Amino acid sequence: MKHMKRLGLVCFWGLICCLLAAPPVFAETVLEKIDRTGSITMGYREGGVPFGYINDKGEWGGFDMDLGDILVQKLEEKLGKKIKYNKTPINPKTRIVLVANRTVDIVMGATTITMAREEVVDFSLPYFLTGTKVLVPKGSSIRSFKDLAGKRVGAGNGCTPHIKALNNAIADKRIDPACEIVLFEDHLKGFLGLQQGKVDAYFTDESMLAGMVAKARNPQDWEIVGSFVTYEPYGFILPKDDSDWRDFVNATLIGLIRSGEFEKIYEKWFGPRGVVVYPMSEEYKNMLNVLTFPE
Amino acid sequence: MLDYNFEWSILWSQTYGPWLLKGIWTTIHLSLLAWVIGSMLGLMVALARLAPYRVVRFAGGAYVQVFRNIPLLVQMFFWYFAVPALLPREMGRWLNHEVPHLGYYCGVVCLGTYTASRVAEVIRSGFLAVPKGVTMAALATGLSPWNTYRHVTIPYALRISMPLLSNEILSCFKNSALTMTIGVMETTGMAGLIDSFTFHGLETTTAASLVYLAITLCVVAAFARVEKKMRIPGLMERSN
Numbered sequence: 001m002k003h004m005k006r007l008g009l010v011c012f013w014g015l016i017c018c019l020l021a022a023p024p025v026f027a028e029t030v031l032e033k034i035d036r037t038g039s040i041t042m043g044y045r046e047g048g049v050p051f052g053y054i055n056d057k058g059e060w061g062g063f064d065m066d067l068g069d070i071l072v073q074k075l076e077e078k079l080g081k082k083i084k085y086n087k088t089p090i091n092p093k094t095r096i097v098l099v100a101n102r103t104v105d106i107v108m109g110a111t112t113i114t115m116a117r118e119e120v121v122d123f124s125l126p127y128f129l130t131g132t133k134v135l136v137p138k139g140s141s142i143r144s145f146k147d148l149a150g151k152r153v154g155a156g157n158g159c160t161p162h163i164k165a166l167n168n169a170i171a172d173k174r175i176d177p178a179c180e181i182v183l184f185e186d187h188l189k190g191f192l193g194l195q196q197g198k199v200d201a202y203f204t205d206e207s208m209l210a211g212m213v214a215k216a217r218n219p220q221d222w223e224i225v226g227s228f229v230t231y232e233p234y235g236f237i238l239p240k241d242d243s244d245w246r247d248f249v250n251a252t253l254i255g256l257i258r259s260g261e262f263e264k265i266y267e268k269w270f271g272p273r274g275v276v277v278y279p280m281s282e283e284y285k286n287m288l289n290v291l292t293f294p295e
Numbered sequence: 296m297l298d299y300n301f302e303w304s305i306l307w308s309q310t311y312g313p314w315l316l317k318g319i320w321t322t323i324h325l326s327l328l329a330w331v332i333g334s335m336l337g338l339m340v341a342l343a344r345l346a347p348y349r350v351v352r353f354a355g356g357a358y359v360q361v362f363r364n365i366p367l368l369v370q371m372f373f374w375y376f377a378v379p380a381l382l383p384r385e386m387g388r389w390l391n392h393e394v395p396h397l398g399y400y401c402g403v404v405c406l407g408t409y410t411a412s413r414v415a416e417v418i419r420s421g422f423l424a425v426p427k428g429v430t431m432a433a434l435a436t437g438l439s440p441w442n443t444y445r446h447v448t449i450p451y452a453l454r455i456s457m458p459l460l461s462n463e464i465l466s467c468f469k470n471s472a473l474t475m476t477i478g479v480m481e482t483t484g485m486a487g488l489i490d491s492f493t494f495h496g497l498e499t500t501t502a503a504s505l506v507y508l509a510i511t512l513c514v515v516a517a518f519a520r521v522e523k524k525m526r527i528p529g530l531m532e533r534s535n
Contacts, residue, residue: 093487096494120300120494157475157484160491180395183478183488192376197391 030105030238030245034075039084042068043098043107043237046089047186049211050275051110060087063269064108067127067256071106074252092158096121099237106249107237112161112205122242123235124249125291127262129284130207131228132162135194137221142201144226145169148179154190154199157183162203165230187212205232211276233287258292302495306502311489315499318485319506325403325481326471330464332407337414344419355415362412367473370409374401375477402474410467417463421456422448454525461518465511472507482506 034040044065045052052062065087072085090098090107098104099121113123134153136142142151148166155162163183169175182199184190191212194202202209206224213222238246256262270278305311343355362370375398379387390397425448433447434440453460475484486503490496 092491093496097496116492117494157478157487158491160488163488164492182398183480183484185476189376196376196379197388198397 029242030102031248034083034105035079038081039086040072040075040106041086041088041104042072043088043090043095043104043109044068045091045109047091047188048110048208049215050269052108055275063128063265064110066265066268067253067262068106068108070256070261071249071252074255075248078248095237099239102239105239105245109237110207110234111237112232113235114161117237120240122238122240122246124238124246125253126233126235126287127253128207128234129281129287130205130232130234130278131283132165132203132230132232133206133209133224133228134226135202135204135209135212135222135224136200137194138223140200140223140225142225145229146174148201148203149175150177150179151200152180152182152198154182154184154193154202156187156190156204156208157185159204161230161232162205166203169229191216203229207270207276207278210278214276228283231283254291254293257288262288301498302493303498305489305493305495306498311493314485314489315482315502318480318482321399321479321485322468322471322481322506323510325399325474325479326406326468328403329406329410329471330467332403333410333414333463333467334460336407336411338418340411340415341418341422344415345422359412359415362409363416367405367409367470368476370405371402371473371477374405398474398478401477402471402479406467406470406474409470410463413463413466414460417456417459418452420459421452421454424455425451454522454527457518457522457525461515461522464514464518468510468514469507 028036044060044062046060047053048062048064050062051064052060054060068087072083076083088098088104090104090109092111095104095107095109095111096117099107110128111117111123113126117123134142134145134148142148148169153166155166163181166175166179166181170178182193184193187202187204187208190199190202190204193199202212206228209224213219213224216222236249238249253262256265266280267274269275270280306315340355340358343351344359346352346355365373378401379390379397381387382390394400429451430443430448433443438446471481472483474481475487478484480488482503486499489499493499
């Protein structure tokens with residue numbers, strides 16, 4: 001019995017030590033690794049319509065995945081050989097760790113670039129721009145962000161910047177009296193909560209809200225109100241301190257924007273006949289124009 | 296091997312420290328409330344399953360099978376999303392629109408009723424393990440059937456069930472993590488939230504694990520004391 005106890009203790013502390021001992025030494029860059037192994041692992045969302053999702057036919061595709069396919073093509077051109085292309089599903093909880101421990105070389109998964117996140121990983125240039133807005137049932141008394149005062153507002157569990165924006169607004173009395181924030185597992189459950197009246201409004205990226213309304217039984221019963229509360233530029237998540245790899249990803253992105261190919265892919269997913277109709281805002285167009293750095 | 300900077304200080308930073316404490320506090324009172332419901336209801340269901348009336352026995356059995364055999368996660372969604380929709384219109388409206396922190400109450404009720412189904416089985420097995428001779432002896436001394444139950448069988452059975460009951464209360468604490476799926480910000484939920492704010496998931500997850508470990512170790516210690524205190528000399532002595 002006593003021996004078992006000691007063995008247990010040793011195992012316990014051994015595990016703790018393994019967790020703490022983290023030698024951050026990686027001699028090899030991502031590009032070198034891809035060249036050596038001949039394979040790349042890319043992370044995509046499974047439930048982010050239309051960035052990366054599984055459609056009615058059970059096929060995994062999306063805006064991000066189309067961009068990813070092109071990135072792999074460019075890599076094959078650059079390295080002059082066929083590359084094995086592994087697609088890994090990621091979610092907002094796993095995406096950072098998987099890049100940090102280099103299981104995944106790049107995550108293309110509708111991730112907002114934030115300073116806090118920059119401390120742990122790197123981001124590519126922004127490739128998508130949206131902002132937060134408020135979704136309400138048609139005819140609601142909520143017409144803008146400040147009308148959320150005293151109401152119940154739903155938000156996604158992992159949508160940090162939105163929760164932060166709400167907290168800040170409550171702190172500096174832009175929303176006064178405070179609203180109650182109700183968190184949901186994912187946007188689908190959040191939308192169900194909004195339909196049932198558990199929350200009076202739902203607060204997230206407009207691109208996501210547009211997706212929710214598009215999938216609703218009666219899209220005309222819902223409206224997105226107010227102006228952008230925060231800007232949400234999305235970037236690809238890259239391992240920290242690997243500028244060769246980041247430069248390559250950025251160069252590919254800039255090339256796509258310059259050639260007009262980017263806009264075609266955007267139209268495919270967000271255009272009038274796309275999965276989620278979400279026309280490019282003026283701000284977004286300007287951002288893309290600014291990104292076409294000279295050769 | 297991780298290319299990851301550990302920053303344990305976020306756990307007690309000014310913003311996130313209080314969040315984590317709030318989460319831990321929620322875990323504790325939510326689980327304790329659920330345990331109160333679970334143990335009371337569980338005892339009643341166990342008695343129902345042993346009752347001399349067939350209908351009551353059947354009802355008890357049905358309760359146990361339903362609540363024990365549906366995944367807890369599904370039950371959480373059921374209480375939170377489906378129950379208000381199934382109730383009469385006005386009541387459902389009231390629940391959805393007026394009750395603040397509906398998720399919390401649904402979580403308590405869900406965890407409580409689920410725990411009850413498991414506690415009922417544990418206590419029932421305790422009752423069945425009471426030697427027939429003990430009950431018969433009590434009756435033979437002239438105690439009424441109710442008094443036999445009250446003073447002999449129930450105390451005896453509960454003592455037999457004790458080690459397994461401690462198991463159930465531990466599960467109750469651990470299962471409380473599932474309430475995060477219906478928006479309750481308990482330890483796991485808070486850890487996840489802090490993770491998404493800071494991208495320091497390994498620290499928060501480690502902290503959450505240690506919190507659960509600490510809580511459950513406290514419960515184990517408390518139960519060991521209670522067991523020792525309640526022990527009937529000469530009966531069910533455990534050799535350590």
